[in-house]
Amino acid sequence: MQLVRGLQNLRSQHRGCVATIGNFDGVHRGHQAILKRLRERALELGVPSCVVIFEPQPREFFAPQTAPARLSRLRDKLEWLAAAGVDRVLCLAFNRRLRELSAAEFVQKVLVDGLGVRHLEVGDDFRFGCDRAGDFAFLSEAAQREGFTVEAARTVEIDGVRVSSTRVRQALASGDFAHAEQLLGRPFQISGRVLHGQKLGRQLDAPTANIQLKRCRVPLSGVYTVSIELQGRAWPGVANIGVRPSVAGDGSAHLEVHLLDFSGDLYGRRLTVVFHHKLRDEQRFASLDALRSAISADIVAAREYWAGVTFHHESGLK
Ligand SMILES: Cc1cc2nc3c(=O)[nH]c(=O)nc-3n(C[C@H](O)[C@H](O)[C@H](O)COP(=O)(O)O)c2cc1C
Numbered sequence: 525m526q527l528v529r530g531l532q533n534l535r536s537q538h539r540g541c542v543a544t545i546g547n548f549d550g551v552h553r554g555h556q557a558i559l560k561r562l563r564e565r566a567l568e569l570g571v572p573s574c575v576v577i578f579e580p581q582p583r584e585f586f587a588p589q590t591a592p593a594r595l596s597r598l599r600d601k602l603e604w605l606a607a608a609g610v611d612r613v614l615c616l617a618f619n620r621r622l623r624e625l626s627a628a629e630f631v632q633k634v635l636v637d638g639l640g641v642r643h644l645e646v647g648d649d650f651r652f653g654c655d656r657a658g659d660f661a662f663l664s665e666a667a668q669r670e671g672f673t674v675e676a677a678r679t680v681e682i683d684g685v686r687v688s689s690t691r692v693r694q695a696l697a698s699g700d701f702a703h704a705e706q707l708l709g710r711p712f713q714i715s716g717r718v719l720h721g722q723k724l725g726r727q728l729d730a731p732t733a734n735i736q737l738k739r740c741r742v743p744l745s746g747v748y749t750v751s752i753e754l755q756g757r758a759w760p761g762v763a764n765i766g767v768r769p770s771v772a773g774d775g776s777a778h779l780e781v782h783l784l785d786f787s788g789d790l791y792g793r794r795l796t797v798v799f800h801h802k803l804r805d806e807q808r809f810a811s812l813d814a815l816r817s818a819i820s821a822d823i824v825a826a827r828e829y830w831a832g833v834t835f836h837h838e839s840g841l842k
């Protein structure tokens with residue numbers, strides 16, 4: 525899959541494709557249905573498929589403090605789009621210039637001049653352009669004028685309710701990982717590189733790998749039973765996501781995982797944390813001793829959760 529960053533990097537060979545536009549946060553089952561249809565149309569027309577996404581996402585541009593937490597960072601999103609068979613992603617910086625484009629200008633600049641779109645696939649509620657004025661009726665008219673086709677994919681529902689990123693966030697916030705998995709079509713996970721922490725974990729009898737969250741806000745907080753994927757192997761573990769109120773911190777959210785029965789150096793490695801079960805909320809403890817006891821109880825609970833499950837790994841890393 526090819527990534528093109530910005531309209532200025534589109535070349536004449538990129539013209540002629542089938543396209544869809546959106547945030548695709550989490551690449552959930554609703555998104556996957558659109559992507560499947562997109563791939564079918566690409567094969568029928570013999571042209572590549574292209575997904576137009578925005579970074580930051582529009583709501584992060586308009587209201588960075590109150591925008592919903594991200595289900596996926598750009599890297600994960602790209603991985604899942606590639607897995608869905610997308611040939612090309614056009615990633616547009618959502619900035620003042622882009623927000624001021626009218627729906628008609630967006631169609632002309634991005635879809636017609638930029639991509640030479642042959643077919644556009646969208647969800648039935650899709651809206652775009654300044655003040656979200658571009659809806660399906662608008663697109664159909666533009667399509668007729670410019671000589672491309674447009675189709676509204678059927679809404680994907682589970683239990684009679686539309687699958688949406690908001691619904692996934694709600695499932696995660698309430699610790700309902702089975703429902704989140706149903707909506708996403710895969711378990712909820714966060715990937716990232718292991719950074720150096722404050723090295724307090726060892727004093728707490730629980731060395732932890734600190735996963736870089738960059739500036740992304742995360743849709744969950746608390747202590748969880750997790751599994752960790754690392755170099756194609758899975759490990760059982762326990763994780764904390766939060767601001768760590770018991771130790772002096774910078775107020776930003778951290779994701780830390782303690783791998784059960786693991787010895788080895790994880791610094792700099794990229795790992796994936798898969799969430800299975802919420803154990804408790806994060807708490808402020810009055811002393812490190814109290815925090816140490818709570819963490820050791822979490823580890824016992826995680827062991828119980830994983831009792832009977834075999835993880836195929838050796839006790840360290842090469
Ligand atoms: C299973 C687990 C549960 C945790 N629970 C809490 C908690 O409830 N409150 C808190 O302030 N920190 C909690 N922490 C975070 C610890 O404060 C943190 O691991 C410690 O500060 C070590 O940080 P470091 O790796 O940066 O040295 C938890 C960590 C783990 C691994």
Ligand SMILES: Nc1ncnc2c1ncn2[C@@H]1O[C@H](COP(=O)(O)OP(=O)(O)OP(=O)(O)O)[C@@H](O)[C@H]1O
Pocket residue numbers: 545546547548549553554555557558645646647648649650677678679680681686687688689690
């Ligand atoms: N459940 C669904 N069924 C069908 N299409 C969907 C569904 N959810 C989103 N889409 C479509 O996927 C495309 C990209 O979605 P995007 O993430 O921008 O929209 P969205 O409606 O804001 O998603 P969400 O509500 O999940 O955040 C859009 O065309 C949108 O209409």
